[in-house]
Amino acid sequence: MKYQGKKAVVTGGTHGMGLAVVRALLDGGAEVLLTGRDVSGVDLPAHLLSSDASRLADIDELGAVAEAKLGELDLVFVNVGYATLTPYAEATPEIYDRTFDVNAKGAYFTAQRLAGLVRPGGSFVFTTSVAAEAGIAGMGPYSAAKAAVRSFARTYAAELAPRGIRVNVVSPGYTDTPTMGVTGVPSEVLAAFKETGDEITPLKRHATPEEVAAAVLFLAFDATFTTGADLPVDGGLGQRLTLPV
Numbered sequence: 001m002k003y004q005g006k007k008a009v010v011t012g013g014t015h016g017m018g019l020a021v022v023r024a025l026l027d028g029g030a031e032v033l034l035t036g037r038d039v040s041g042v043d044l045p046a047h048l049l050s051s052d053a054s055r056l057a058d059i060d061e062l063g064a065v066a067e068a069k070l071g072e073l074d075l076v077f078v079n080v081g082y083a084t085l086t087p088y089a090e091a092t093p094e095i096y097d098r099t100f101d102v103n104a105k106g107a108y109f110t111a112q113r114l115a116g117l118v119r120p121g122g123s124f125v126f127t128t129s130v131a132a133e134a135g136i137a138g139m140g141p142y143s144a145a146k147a148a149v150r151s152f153a154r155t156y157a158a159e160l161a162p163r164g165i166r167v168n169v170v171s172p173g174y175t176d177t178p179t180m181g182v183t184g185v186p187s188e189v190l191a192a193f194k195e196t197g198d199e200i201t202p203l204k205r206h207a208t209p210e211e212v213a214a215a216v217l218f219l220a221f222d223a224t225f226t227t228g229a230d231l232p233v234d235g236g237l238g239q240r241l242t243l244p245v
């Protein structure tokens with residue numbers, strides 16, 4: 001089995017693309033510790049931890065549990081994140097802070113806490129977004145927080161290279177997860193968001209979580225000479241393509 005003997009932590013592994021990565025790892029024989037704010041509904045042969053990525057005490061506990069259950073790690077998939085659809089005029093300091101706390105601060109300190117457990121040859125993959133390099137109306141704090149993640153993934157790549165640990169980024173476009181990466185919007189707004197995504201994406205559809213998972217696992221285990229890189233899985237959305245008329 002492809003991932004036999006591998007040990008992985010997946011944050012935000014209870015649904016969406018995190019869950020797709022967890023399933024692929026388990027199918028391949030890996031041992032996995034996954035988190036979400038509420039893991040009580042998860043029925044998988046994995047270690048489970050309810051953990052809020054914005055709380056430093058929870059991140060510390062995640063480190064302790066990872067060490068106790070898994071010991072050394074081959075992969076840390078730092079995946080937790082969410083966006084709101086908030087035009088600038090409606091943005092509050094609370095929305096700004098929470099968006100940065102979950103997406104950026106949580107990712108940074110999760111990597112800091114777990115770095116010591118990753119063995120040489122292991123790797124980190126962070127989830128950012130096509131939004132990190134775009135101007136998408138309503139996604140100001142989210143896009144900036146993901147741009148921060150893209151930046152500090154480069155720094156982690158530099159800092160961990162001497163230990164033979166690679167650090168890469170996957171940046172999805174519109175992906176068909178339960179939330180489409182967006183929280184706090186009515187279902188009709190989410191449906192319109194998804195429809196817009198299908199229209200503006202050059203491949204004229206959204207990704208499946210499994211398509212993103214394939215890129216994550218490629219970066220994690222196959223791309224053995226790739227570090228500090230960003231692999232878009234966006235159907236061409238962020239690639240400045242001009243389609244035939």
Ligand SMILES: NC(=O)c1ccc[n+]([C@@H]2O[C@H](COP(=O)([O-])OP(=O)(O)OC[C@H]3O[C@@H](n4cnc5c(N)ncnc54)[C@H](OP(=O)(O)O)[C@@H]3O)[C@@H](O)[C@H]2O)c1
Nearest residue numbers: 012014015016017036037038052053081175177179180181
């Ligand atoms: N879907 C898209 O179109 C899209 C596009 C670009 C980027 N992304 C990014 O891709 C990543 C995964 O998105 P997804 O669409 O797969 O989302 P999802 O289906 O909403 O899954 C998010 C995961 O993170 C967990 N989570 C959310 N907030 C958390 C918190 N504060 N602490 C701990 N766990 C938390 C969720 O579990 P609980 O609900 O149990 O906490 C869940 O396991 C995110 O970073 C997102 O920003 C998504």
